[in-house]
Amino acid sequence: METGKIKRVLMINSIRGFVGGVERMLVSLARDFSEQGIEVYGLFEQESSREEAFETAFHSIRCAGKDEIDDLITFYHEENIDLVFIHKCSFANWVVGFNKEFKTVVLVHDHDYYCLRRHKYFPYKRINCPLPFNLAYCSMCSMLIKRQNGKLKPFNPIPHLKLLQALRACSLVFVLSDFMKNNLIMNGFEKNKIKILVPYQKCASIAEPNSPANPVVLFAGQLIRGKGVDLLLVAMQKLKNPARLRIVGRGNDSNYLQQLCQNLGLWERTEFVNWTDDMESEYQRADLVVVPSRWQEPFGLIGIEAFAHAKAVVAFDVGGIREWLKHKHNGLLVPAGNIDKLADSIDILLSSKELRCKNGKAAYDTVANQYNYQRHMKTLFTPLEEL
Numbered sequence: 001m002e003t004g005k006i007k008r009v010l011m012i013n014s015i016r017g018f019v020g021g022v023e024r025m026l027v028s029l030a031r032d033f034s035e036q037g038i039e040v041y042g043l044f045e046q047e048s049s050r051e052e053a054f055e056t057a058f059h060s061i062r063c064a065g066k067d068e069i070d071d072l073i074t075f076y077h078e079e080n081i082d083l084v085f086i087h088k089c090s091f092a093n094w095v096v097g098f099n100k101e102f103k104t105v106v107l108v109h110d111h112d113y114y115c116l117r118r119h120k121y122f123p124y125k126r127i128n129c130p131l132p133f134n135l136a137y138c139s140m141c142s143m144l145i146k147r148q149n150g151k152l153k154p155f156n157p158i159p160h161l162k163l164l165q166a167l168r169a170c171s172l173v174f175v176l177s178d179f180m181k182n183n184l185i186m187n188g189f190e191k192n193k194i195k196i197l198v199p200y201q202k203c204a205s206i207a208e209p210n211s212p213a214n215p216v217v218l219f220a221g222q223l224i225r226g227k228g229v230d231l232l233l234v235a236m237q238k239l240k241n242p243a244r245l246r247i248v249g250r251g252n253d254s255n256y257l258q259q260l261c262q263n264l265g266l267w268e269r270t271e272f273v274n275w276t277d278d279m280e281s282e283y284q285r286a287d288l289v290v291v292p293s294r295w296q297e298p299f300g301l302i303g304i305e306a307f308a309h310a311k312a313v314v315a316f317d318v319g320g321i322r323e324w325l326k327h328k329h330n331g332l333l334v335p336a337g338n339i340d341k342l343a344d345s346i347d348i349l350l351s352s353k354e355l356r357c358k359n360g361k362a363a364y365d366t367v368a369n370q371y372n373y374q375r376h377m378k379t380l381f382t383p384l385e386e387l
Helices: 021-035 066-078 092-101 135-142 158-168 178-186 229-237 254-263 279-285 301-307 339-351 353-370 373-386
Strands: 008-016 039-047 060-063 083-086 103-107 145-148 151-154 172-175 194-196 216-220 244-248 270-273 288-291 313-316 331-334
Touching: 008 021, 008 092, 021 039, 021 301, 021 373, 039 066, 066 092, 083 092, 092 103, 092 158, 172 178, 172 373, 178 194, 194 373, 216 229, 216 279, 216 301, 229 244, 229 254, 229 339, 244 279, 254 270, 279 301, 288 301, 288 339, 301 313, 301 353, 313 339, 331 339, 331 353, 339 353
Parallel strands: 008 039, 008 083, 039 060, 083 103, 103 172, 172 194, 216 244, 216 288, 244 270, 288 313, 313 331
Antiparallel strands: 145 151
């Protein structure tokens, strides 16, 4: 892969350490650059856990505050940075400052930049929002309150608007799906700046499918309301087929979900597993994977992870999920929020090992043909070289 004049890249993210899919993809992309002989620097707003798998992805790491932008620009000029690659950033002045001095790229992972509530669904009934950002009605929807350190606090929406405006001025914008591309166009981003970055997932060795008396249904992801684990628990109670549920992840809803599990009488056949680096074992143990998100998934990377292990997926039809999940081909697509249909779809796959294997094989082929390394690297480096 020819990388032209790119020798050093600065990657910016709000948190240093693994939290969710954003940080996992950040590290994956850092390693993609490193494999091309490009040095990758990391700049973060706040500390989290310092895990070796995260730290070793970067040539150099700094954490800094909002007001240090001038010093940061000087430092990274001295380091001869060629490209600034933003993943998650909270500070408009960082984006404006770096954009003036460097070629700047942003990968929009989720809805945070154009939704004050971040979830892209309305409060109370949690109906998904189809509207573009508007300071007036978005302020009313959010009630200008957000949760910080477990407490609800008022916030000023103007810095949020300034951040959105600054990001629109970046040289290039990556997204993972046409769904997100359309969202950005609706929110004032220039169409010709937006490029689809095809995510890459390495195909695993296919193990002999499980055939236990109690098949395993797997959920993997953050334990937050938008991921819909509570909906999955209610669906599990409605199943006609015996099955065990493994919930792999961590998040603010952990205690609530464990209490709900007990209230539904599911405790004896549900296992809560903290996030693990050994997802390989989790996929091998699983018979199928469920993505029960209530929010509009920008892509749903966990789905193609499951596909790479030849696992069929059952998922709600939200956001960009239908771009990789083809109904009755590599899994089952369920109308958003319909818990009865979710239970029925899980039952359909639990009832037939043959159908699970057929869908799992198609899932594996989807990753091998569409989400492979060659397509990923081409869609990453071609737009960068055109800068």
